Amino acid sequence: MFDLPDVRGTLTKDRALDSLTWMRVGGPADVLFQPADVDDLAAFLAALDPSVPVFVMGVGSNLIVRDGGIRGVVIRMGRGFNGIEIGEQVVAGAAALDAHVARKAAAEGLDLTFLRTIPGTIGGAVRMNAGCYGTYVADVLQSVDVVYRDGSRGTIAAADLDLQYRQSTLAEGAVIVSATLNAPKGDADLLEQRMADQLAKRDETQPTKDRTAGSTFRNPAGFSSTGQADDSHELKAWKVIDDAGMRGATVGGAVMNVMHSNFLTNAGGATAADLEELGEQVRKKVYADSGITLQWEIKRVGNPKVSDT
Structure with missing residues (x-):
């Protein structure tokens, strides 16, 4: 283990990260640092061995932490x-x-x-x-x-x-x-009413009560009527996933949500490996079906779990 500078915030060694992500999966961080303020953060980084990797984590809403966890320091900012x-x-x-x-x-x-x-x-x-x-x-x-x-x-x-x-x-x-x-x-x-309408529309079309990390894949760029590349992203990831027959597909406890097929979901007991494997299966099937390579929107970090066998 590397040396840790003194801080005013909180340092926790071998901190499990699954409870800090919306998908509820993932192994431990070597160290989780929750800085007290900007001065605390700056002093910590200045004193930390520059060879130690650092990963900044928010509320884990768009993140899969692999089952082997994250080496180095995970920084999670709060109040x-x-x-x-x-x-x-x-x-x-x-x-x-x-x-x-x-x-x-x-x-x-x-x-x-x-x-x-x-x-x-x-x-x-x-x-x-x-x-x-x-x-x-x-x-x-x-x-x-x-x-x-x-x-x-x-x-x-x-x-x-x-x-x-x-x-x-x-x-x-x-x-x-x-x-x-x-x-x-x-x-x-009017702004308040717009937001209320947006929330109602989201709840009607997205699985907001399920364990997801938001949209799994970026909407792919398409092609205009002239055959030129089009970055408007009017072509939707859910549509090419549906066309490839992958709505509702499962691996272990992971599923491509039936309500919205671009939402990779922990339906219960999924590991990070289950989720990532299902995502990769979707990418392969979509490519085979349409020639489109889906790009992950969910950030995947850390190391796979080492097998005990």
Whole structure:
């Protein structure tokens, strides 16, 4: 085990991570660090051996941790990073829930309603350039404050993150601590009603009560009528999964949800290996059926479990 610096937050060795993910699977982290605040985080990273890998974890809403766990340090930010400040702009801590940011902004007549139905935190939303209803983080993000792996701090303009569909660029080991968002103005009552309508639509079409991690695969790019590549993503992953006959497919306790076939689900007793294997089977079947290679949207991290035999 590597040496650990003194902290004001909490360090837990050999911490099981399954209870911290929406899918409820995964092995332990060598160390889980829950920093007290930005100063605590920066001091820890500055003192930590630079050879020790670091992984930043939000609320585990878009994550499969493999059964063998994660080597190194997993950083999970909480109360010291969940503040939301509303002014001309919205400044949200990395641990602030997307839904809370949307609701607080709407109450002040600022339109971030697209965040209301996105599971997870602002830090994850920035990293994934999360979006819904045709609006993405890239449309409203001004900048992010980060702590780098060596403990130094900086501010990165949105333009320097190369925000694209479900991806961004960020230096290895860098930790987003807050984001500044430019939100369009709107009527608070109308924004509230829009969010209520969005929630109702989501609950009608998605398995929100099941153990999922949101959309499993990115919507694939299609082709326009002229034969040119089309990045509008009008072709939906669920449709090609259905066409390949994989709605309801199972491996162990994992299932492609019958209500929405792009939701990989822990139906009870699934391991991370079950979930990942089913996902790979879907990818192979879709490719064989349509020639489309589905790309994982769920982040998969850590090591497979070593067999006892």
